[in-house]
Amino acid sequence: MTAIVPPTTLTEATVVAPTPAPRRALATLTPREQLRAxxxxxxxxxxxxxxxxxxxxxxxxxxxxxxxxxxxxxHAGVMAHVGLSFGEVVIVVGFLVLLLWIPLRQMPGLGTLANVVLIGVATDATLAMLAAPEGLAARGALLVGGIVLNGLAGALYIGAQLGPGPRDGLMTGLARRTGRSIRLVRTSLEVTVLVAGFLLGGQVGLGTVLYAVGIGPLVQLFLPWTIVELETE
Structure with a gap:
């Protein structure tokens, strides 16, 4: 027979409650409010x-x-047809995507403009220092590590609350103007650029699938810990 231990005999070592993530929420702010928050x-x-x-x-x-x-x-598909580095293509495409914000009446924040430039610069700088590994295991580890870090990085810049990236802003702007769901708009955008990139010669593979499946849950996992609480009026 299994003994039932009365609640009064339980010790702190017996019951350890997990530390909950802090409850913070992203604010909806104009670019000016983002800077004054x-x-x-x-x-x-x-x-x-x-x-x-x-x-x-x-x-x-x-x-x-x-x-x-x-x-x-x-980006890789475009790079194959122009004389630019990968990071330079990221920057140019980012600015072109920002032009699509105009008919959507989206206003970029400081974080939006920084997103366009810094990600491309950081990508090229890291590519210059990081050699391609040999062996499938090493390449797989680099892929998985990159995806996890990407999820953390996305949560960090989103949590700073200084404006969405150009591609995220395009997604939310289209959803608002068309009345369609964020899920539908995001899926449509990503399928469109994926097909276009593949036709241009971009690389599709296991990493494409892992990223698509994993990035949403990873950002959601890290975001509660990275949102900076604001001092809104």
Whole structure:
């Protein structure tokens, strides 16, 4: 017979409650409100660190050579036809995507503009220092590490609350203007750039699938710990 231990005999060593994630929420702010919401130095540092890690993690996935995320499939496809580096293509495409914000009446924040430039610079800098590994296991480890770091980096720059990236802003703007769900708009955009990138010669593979499946849960996992609480009026 299984003995039933009375609740009064349980010790702290017996029952250890997991530490809950902090309950923080993203605010809906205009670009001016983002700058006036307080804790700006802290948020700027987090933004820059997040964007740099984002670009570095993209380079890790590229060096893994097992398939890229949909937007990077497109960037790689474009790079194959122009005389620009990968990071330079990321920057140019970012600015072109920002032009699509105009009819959507989207206003970029400081983080949006930093996103366009810093990620491309960080990607090229990391590619210059990181050699492609030999062997499937090493490439797989680089791919998985890059995806996990990418999820953390995305949570960091989103949590800084200084404006969405150009591609995220395009997604939310289209969803608002068309009345369609975020899920449908995001899926449509990513399928479109994936197909276009593949036709241009971009690399599709296992990494493409892993990124598509894993990036959402990873950002959701890290985001509660990275949102900076604002001092809104």
């Amino acid at each position: 307080g804790r700006l130095p802290r948020r700027l540092v987090q933004l820059v660190v997040g964007l740099w890690i984002y670009g570095a993690s993209m380079a890790m996935v590229i060096r893994g050579a097992l398939g890229l995320d949909p937007w990077d499939v497109f």
